[in-house]
Each structure stands twice: as C-alpha cells, then as structure tokens.
Amino acid sequence: MDDTLRDKPGYLLRRAASAATAELAGKLDHLGLRQVDASVLILIDSNPLSTASAIGRTLDIQRANMVPLLKRLEDAGWVERSPIDGKSQGLNLTPAGSAKLAEAMAVIESFEASLLARIPAEHRDHLLPALHALWNGG
Amino acid sequence: MDDTLRDKPGYLLRRAASAATAELAGKLDHLGLRQVDASVLILIDSNPLSTASAIGRTLDIQRANMVPLLKRLEDAGWVERSPIDGKSQGLNLTPAGSAKLAEAMAVIESFEASLLARIPAEHRDHLLPALHALWNGG
DNA sequence: TATTGTTATACTCTATAACTATA
DNA sequence: TATAGTTATAGAGTATAACAATA
Numbered sequence: 495m496d497d498t499l500r501d502k503p504g505y506l507l508r509r510a511a512s513a514a515t516a517e518l519a520g521k522l523d524h525l526g527l528r529q530v531d532a533s534v535l536i537l538i539d540s541n542p543l544s545t546a547s548a549i550g551r552t553l554d555i556q557r558a559n560m561v562p563l564l565k566r567l568e569d570a571g572w573v574e575r576s577p578i579d580g581k582s583q584g585l586n587l588t589p590a591g592s593a594k595l596a597e598a599m600a601v602i603e604s605f606e607a608s609l610l611a612r613i614p615a616e617h618r619d620h621l622l623p624a625l626h627a628l629w630n631g632g
Numbered sequence: 633m634d635d636t637l638r639d640k641p642g643y644l645l646r647r648a649a650s651a652a653t654a655e656l657a658g659k660l661d662h663l664g665l666r667q668v669d670a671s672v673l674i675l676i677d678s679n680p681l682s683t684a685s686a687i688g689r690t691l692d693i694q695r696a697n698m699v700p701l702l703k704r705l706e707d708a709g710w711v712e713r714s715p716i717d718g719k720s721q722g723l724n725l726t727p728a729g730s731a732k733l734a735e736a737m738a739v740i741e742s743f744e745a746s747l748l749a750r751i752p753a754e755h756r757d758h759l760l761p762a763l764h765a766l767w768n769g770g
Numbered sequence: 771t772a773t774t775g776t777t778a779t780a781c782t783c784t785a786t787a788a789c790t791a792t793a
Numbered sequence: 794t795a796t797a798g799t800t801a802t803a804g805a806g807t808a809t810a811a812c813a814a815t816a
Binding site for chain 3: 530555556558559579580581582
Binding site for chain 2: 776
C-alpha cells in the first residue's frame with residue numbers, strides 16, 4: 495500500500511501523537527491512571543489550591559467534564575477539596591495523591607526520555623521548539 | 633497557572649497535534665469532509681482497487697468502522713466499488729470523488745504549508761524526521 | 771484456516787445546555 | 794454580570810464480538 499500520507503506534517507503529527515499517547519496510556523494503566531488523571535495531578539501539585547475550573551482551562555477540559563474526573567480522583571483518595579469562598583473550592587493532593595503522582599512521574603519521565611531517545615541526535619533538540627511553535631502559532 | 637506540562641515532549645506532541653487537527657477539521661468542514669474522509673480519498677486515489685480492509689489497515693481503522701465511513705463516501709457519490717473476487721471489493725474514486733479530492737488537497741496543502749511556516753526556520757526541517765522516528769520507533 | 775465484509779453494540783471522550791449559588 | 798460547580802444528555806470516535814461467505 496502506497497502511503498502518500500507518510501510525509502504530510504499534519505498527518506505525521508497526528509499519527510506520532512496517537513502512537514505516543516497509546517504507549518503512555520498503557521504504562522499509566524498499571525497505576526490505575528489515565529493520562530488526563532496524571533495531568534490533573536501534576537497541575538494540582540504545582541498549583542495547590544487552584545480550582546477545578548482553572549485546571550480545566552489550562553488543560554482544555556470543559557468544566558462539566560471536570561466533575562466526574564475529579565470525583566474519580568477524590569474517590570481514590572488522591573485529591574481533596576477545601577472551600578476557598580462560598581462558590582470556589584481549592585484542590586490539593588492528599589499524601590496518597592502525592593505518592594501516586596511520584597509513581598506517575600517516574601513512569602512519565604522514563605517515557606519522555608525514551609521518546610527523545612528515538613529521535614536521531616541531530617534532530618532531537620529541534621522537536622520541542624517546533625512543537626511549541628505549532629501549538630501556539632495556531 | 634504554572635503549566636509544568638508545557639515542556640514535556642509527549643504532552644506538547646499531543647497538544648500540537650490536537651490543535652492542528654482541530655484547525656484542519658474546520659477547513660475541511662466547508663467541503664463536507666472530515667479528516668478521515670480525506671485520508672481515505674487520498675489512499676484510494678493513490679491505490680486504486682484496494683480493499684476497504686487494506687485501507688483500514690494503513691490508517692489504523694477497524695474493518696467494522698470502515699463500513700459506515702465508506703457508505704458515507706459512496707452515498708455522496710465520491711467512491712464506487714467493483715468486485716475483485718467473490719469476497720473482496722476494489723475501491724475507486726468517481727469523477728466527482730476526484731474533483732472533491734482535488735479541492736481537499738488544495739486545502740490540505742495550504743494548511744500543511746502554513747503549519748511549517750509557523751516553525752522558526754532553524755527548526756523547520758527537523759520536524760518531519762523527528763516525527764517519523766517517533767511514529768516508527770514505538 | 772485466514773480474510774472480507776457486515777451487523778450490532780458498548781465504551782470512552784467530548785460538547786452543549788441549563789440551573790443554582792456566589793463573586 | 795461573570796464565574797464556579799453541577800446535572801443531564803447528546804454526539805463523535807473507537808473497540809469488540811459474532812456471523813456468513815469466500816480465499
């Protein structure tokens with residue numbers, strides 16, 4: 495099959511992202527985490543007391559879809575809420591959440607390192623700047 | 633919001649792909665096409681008489697999901713089938729399908745060019761080799 | 771035995787609309 | 794007026810299992 499699409503940057507981008515996504519998802523699955531769960535844990539950890547809405551805005555997740563997501567993290571005992579004012583709730587990691595995040599970070603960092611290792615050295619350092627330009631230049 | 637994720641290649645890859653995907657989807661929408669429709673038209677064009685199963689394998693689309701997809705393209709008058717043997721059917725573009733593909737290609741190529749143009753010149757030529765290594769090196 | 775095309779179905783992810791309460 | 798949290802729901806997209814017919 496002649497795959498004419500192989501050299502189209504948009505197609506390649508999608509396929510590479512999809513392959514990487516699937517691979518990482520498989521590794522995080524062993525921890526009982528989806529990628530989005532890990533992303534939320536990371537953001538809460540580096541932004542204690544931020545709200546569900548703010549986390550959602552950063553990750554492009556609708557407010558409404560944050561509800562079941564956070565419920566899952568709360569039910570697992572990884573995240574807790576504390577009232578900020580009458581309408582907002584600040585999110586924080588529990589000790590169990592911090593421990594789970596540490597496990598997740600180990601998986602993620604080894605995965606990211608392995609991603610970069612696959613790229614020939616002469617191209618490697620150009621990937622992040624290029625992706626950054628693509629993401630923001632839209 | 634401190635976005636710790638900004639410099640993780642896997643995350644950046646996913647966000648860049650998602651942004652590019654959404655942008656191209658918007659442009660193809662004017663033609664009544666989804667991205668996957670365009671991909672299928674492209675592959676049929678460069679591989680006449682290939683089967684639905686073969687197209688699906690190349691694009692990582694399940695056989696079962698090719699059925700409604702091809703039905704849509706057939707109903708639009710862009711694709712036709714001709715029996716290869718008792719169990720396989722070869723796919724081809726109709727003249728209307730070729731015309732639609734030409735429109736789609738114009739959109740896609742201008743989009744791809746604009747994607748590359750966003751990348752600073754010193755990084756630009758490294759993107760495709762890097763993505764290729766990521767996609768295949770999994 | 772393996773493959774093609776197909777049907778039916780379930781599951782995940784995401785989007786939208788509406789509502790309450792508070793800032 | 795705008796925002797936070799929530800509920801309910803709809804729509805894509807994708808995955809799985811099963812089947813008949815053919816290679």
